[in-house]
Amino acid sequence: MDDLVGRFPLIEDMKNGKEVFWLNPGLDNRLPEEMTTADIADASARLARFAPYIMRAFPETVPSGGIIESPLKDIPEMKTFLEEKSGGTLSGRLLLKCDSELPISGSIKARGGIYEVLCFAEKVALESGLLKSGGDYAALDEDRFRELFSRYAVSVGSTGNLGLSIGIMSARLGFRVTVHMSADARQWKKDLLRQKGAKVAEYRGDFQMAVAEGRRQAEGDPRCHFVDDENSRALFLGYAVAAERLERQLAGMGITVDGGHPLFVYLPCGVGGGPGGVTFGLKHVFGEHVHCFFAEPVQSPCMLLGILTGRHDGICVQDIGLSGKTSADGLAVGRPSKLVGRLVGNLLDGLFTVSDSRMEELVRILYAKEGVFVEPSATAGFPGFSTVQQRGNYRERFSPASMERSVHIVWATGGSMVPEEERKKYLAEP
Secondary structure, three states: OHHHHHHOOHHHHHHOOOOOEEEOOOOOOOOOOOOOHHHHHHHHHHHHHHHHHHHHHOHHHHHHOOOOOOOEEEOHHHHHHHHHHHOOOOOOEEEEEEHHHOOOOOEOHHHHHHHHHHHHHHHHHHHHOOOOOOOOHHHHHOHHHHHHHOOOEEEEEEOOHHHHHHHHHHHHHOOEEEEEEOOOOOHHHHHHHHHHOOEEEEOOOOHHHHHHHHHHHHHOOOOEEEEOOOOOHHHHHHHHOHHHHHHHHHHHOOOOOEOOEOEEEEEEOOOOHHHHHHHHHHHHHHHHHEEEEEEEEOOOOHHHHHHHHOOHHHOOHHHHOOOOOOOOHHHOOOOOOOOHHHHHHHHEEEEEEEOHHHHHHHHHHHHHHHOOOOOHHHHOOHHHHHHHHHOHHHHOOOOHHHHHOOEEEEEEOEOOOOOHHHHHHHHOOO
8 A cells, every 4th residue: 555655646635535636647549449430330320220129119219219318408507606616717618418317217327238238139139030130120029029038138237227227128128137236226226127127136245246246147047148347348339329429419509629629528437337438439539629537436436546556457446445335326336347447548638536425415506506406426527627627737738718618518427217205315405
């Protein structure tokens, strides 16, 4: 520990549970060779093939043509609040990417999680011969496909929202699905999964224990597909598709992204798959003109610790004396993804941490100012909007004129599935 703190002094503040802001000296915007634009295009095409099925199975997606997408909203009142809180004018336009309102499972996990289940379903259906290449995917909602899928199983370890997306989608298709839930998971998420037809296995341990047990059990069943949140290429690509859709949304709002109009994106981070995939996609679309930051709870800054030290999944927050516990249940992860830090660590402008009390306050403020409800984890990105402009050594990278024209997006990762009674608890003053 003394050696780590000596080499990386920021760890001293991290181990004491303080909010920190770290600028990444390794930023170079070099895209990884392991995955390409073609891989993202393939994922996008697969989601388009499944659109007829999605519309049939989930009628709420009919208005969007079976595409699972969320709104992008101006939040001027929230910007005014953050300016008052910071004691000065903040440049640029502030937007909220409302993945909290994504259809089917109400969080960013509806992207990667549902995509991975669809990948498995397509593989099983094509190999069975019941589905032909170029065929009508709406047929997957017929009993003959449900009977086929019932011979197969899907398994995942989760703190909550990934479990919802995997469980809801798998059960709707007809797969036997088990969601291994860590102690951090909310009871209402377990209840909803059981209501949707998923089996829920509960553990007293953390996210890593739930994932490990899910993996172990899946290894004993050759017909079980295990969704590995720590190391899944399919999850990653499902999230990456968000970038091309965001590009179209920005264009529809008349927003340009280039050297004179920088884009800043603040993404809550747990194990890293969601924000990592989105960052990967954004860099393919906007290159050096998009600036991505990950936000983590003060007690579980696993991705910051992994990238800062270069140890990635070889170090966990418990190694520096942190608990890994947080009211932002989706971010309660002690060890980062094996995949993400190595793929996008050099694409991040920085990472920062946020206290539980700040996230909880921001839930109430966002609802009061904009009428938008989100989970605590979904507010983690807001402090980034103020901090990047108040850190002189970072703001100096941009001309005053370009900062005036800048656009800032806080990625709201979950919230719309939260039951009314739980919402009241979140919105109640402490």
